[in-house]
Amino acid sequence: MGSGACFCLDCQASNGGAPAYAAVHQKSDFLLEKGEPKVYWSQSETGNRIGRAFCADCGASIYGINESRPDYLPITASALDDNSDFKVMALSWVSTAKPWHTLDSNIPAFEKNIPSE
């Protein structure tokens, strides 16, 4: 599935100003081995409820939840067991990227969300 970097203001806020790096996986392929993440909920520009699941103990970001696409989970690169082959295939929300963010002009970039097929 796809992977990329999101520069929306919510991602920046939860990542110390950096974009969120995530790879979208089928929810059925994801196994959380222990614990129960805490979820911060907000509303997207289009009105969907968006959740950000994070570790309640250390605060590490784990995955996102988009209620309009319940079968898919964008899993943050830092939550993957091995992210050494993580590849940024697209950039989203570059309209809110800051002048000091580095945008690779070789990677497809979208003003807002990456259009779903």
Ligand SMILES: [Zn+2]
């Ligand atoms: Zn975002």
